[in-house]
Amino acid sequence: MRISTSESWSNALNNLMSAQTRQQTANDQVATQKVATDLGGYGRTSEIIASYQSSLSRTNAYLDVTQTVADRLNSQDLAITTTSDAVSSAKDSIMSSLANGTGTTLMLDMQGSFSAALSGLNYRHNGQYLFNGGNDNAAPVSITSMSQLAGVTSSDDVFTNGTVKKSSQIDAGTTIQTGMLASELGSKLMSLYKEVQDYNDDPATGPFGDQLTDAQKDFLTTKSQEFGKLYDDMLQQGALNGTMQKRVENTQTSLQGQADSLSQLVDKRTSVDMAEAYSNLQQAQVAVQASAQVLANLNSTSLLNLLK
Numbered sequence: 001m002r003i004s005t006s007e008s009w010s011n012a013l014n015n016l017m018s019a020q021t022r023q024q025t026a027n028d029q030v031a032t033q034k035v036a037t038d039l040g041g042y043g044r045t046s047e048i049i050a051s052y053q054s055s056l057s058r059t060n061a062y063l064d065v066t067q068t069v070a071d072r073l074n075s076q077d078l079a080i081t082t083t084s085d086a087v088s089s090a091k092d093s094i095m096s097s098l099a100n101g102t103g104t105t106l107m108l109d110m111q112g113s114f115s116a117a118l119s120g121l122n123y124r125h126n127g128q129y130l131f132n133g134g135n136d137n138a139a140p141v142s143i144t145s146m147s148q149l150a151g152v153t154s155s156d157d158v159f160t161n162g163t164v165k166k167s168s169q170i171d172a173g174t175t176i177q178t179g180m181l182a183s184e185l186g187s188k189l190m191s192l193y194k195e196v197q198d199y200n201d202d203p204a205t206g207p208f209g210d211q212l213t214d215a216q217k218d219f220l221t222t223k224s225q226e227f228g229k230l231y232d233d234m235l236q237q238g239a240l241n242g243t244m245q246k247r248v249e250n251t252q253t254s255l256q257g258q259a260d261s262l263s264q265l266v267d268k269r270t271s272v273d274m275a276e277a278y279s280n281l282q283q284a285q286v287a288v289q290a291s292a293q294v295l296a297n298l299n300s301t302s303l304l305n306l307l308k
Contacts, residue, residue: 049269056262059255062171066252069168069178073245075125076180080241083120084234087189089113091227094220103208103216107146107200114146114193121182131182134164140182141190149197155190159183170251178244185237188230196223 093109122139123130132140140161143149152158159182166179199219200206208216 045269049266052262052266052269056259056266058172059259059262062169063252063255063259065168066170066248066255069170069176070245070248070252072125072130072166073178073241073248075123076130076178076241077238077245079120079123079130080185080234080238081120082123083117083185083189084231084238086113086117086120087227087231087234089116090192091224091231094224094227097208097212098217098220098224101212101217102210103212103220104210106208106220107197110193110196111146117186117189117193118144121186129161129182131161131180131185133162133179133181133183135160135162141186146193146197149190149194150201152194155194156183156187158190159186170248171255174251176244176247180237180241185234188233192223192226192230 090110090113093106093113096109097103097106118141121131121141128136129140132138138160141158142160143152143158149155149158161182163181164179165177165181167175167177169175199216200208205215205219212220
């Protein structure tokens with residue numbers, strides 16, 4: 001009687017290995033909740049899945065860009081608001097002096113508004129100057145006090161920013177210029193501060209003292225009107241920045257919708273039916289145990305055991 005053959009052992013080993021492979025596959029599916037751990041496991045649908053994943057990666061990259069741009073625009077809004085408030089403060093200081101007929105504290109108040117204006121024009125975002133135009137080596141406005149304006153020929157001389165305005169591609173077909181320059185935002189402002197400083201320092205016209213002269217009142221009235229006009233201009237810059245913020249926000253919403261749709265398409269083709277996966281795992285475990293038992297039985301009924 002033939003006790004066992006090499007063919008029986010081979011079949012039993014193959015059955016065990018096949019059962020172990022099915023068990024490993026089922027284990028991976030339960031652990032990852034995916035049909036396969038790489039594209040090769042998806043067969044003919046792998047190219048479709050790869051296409052979806054590629055599109056999703058590009059969309060997520062644009063989402064990262066729009067978030068960076070949104071953060072920068074938020075900082076620009078704060079900087080422009082700070083500068084606008086400084087302009088309004090300068091006008092209020094002049095109006096207060098005119099109302100009281102005295103300029104005793106005018107230059108001190110103007111210096112306070114000037115410092116606030118510098119904070120806006122030299123505003124930093126993530127350690128970099130917002131309005132530097134590509135010149136990362138220095139603050140866009142090089143002076144620190146209003147009195148230093150008296151030492152320059154032109155107010156434009158105090159600006160050290162470059163000319164490069166930041167642009168960003170926020171989706172596949174849209175590139176927007178979001179950067180602003182300190183020299184464009186603050187040129188007129190520095191000019192007004194310089195005119196007030198020069199008038200005060202000129203012995204023929206200044207300084208502003210306890211009693212404002214008629215000439216000083218006329219000068220300050222004109223400057224208050226100019227500061228008021230400049231404040232309106234700064235509000236326009238803030239509105240422009242707000243328009244860009246809204247555009248980026250709308251783009252983010254659209255991109256997020258695309259990303260969600262692509263994620264659903266990928267999940268639909270790659271996610272495993274967990275109930276089926278658990279069932280397959282249990283069946284594979286039973287198959288492994290059965291195959292191992294067959295091998296154990298073959299081993300116990302070998303000719304060698306019978307000859308012992």
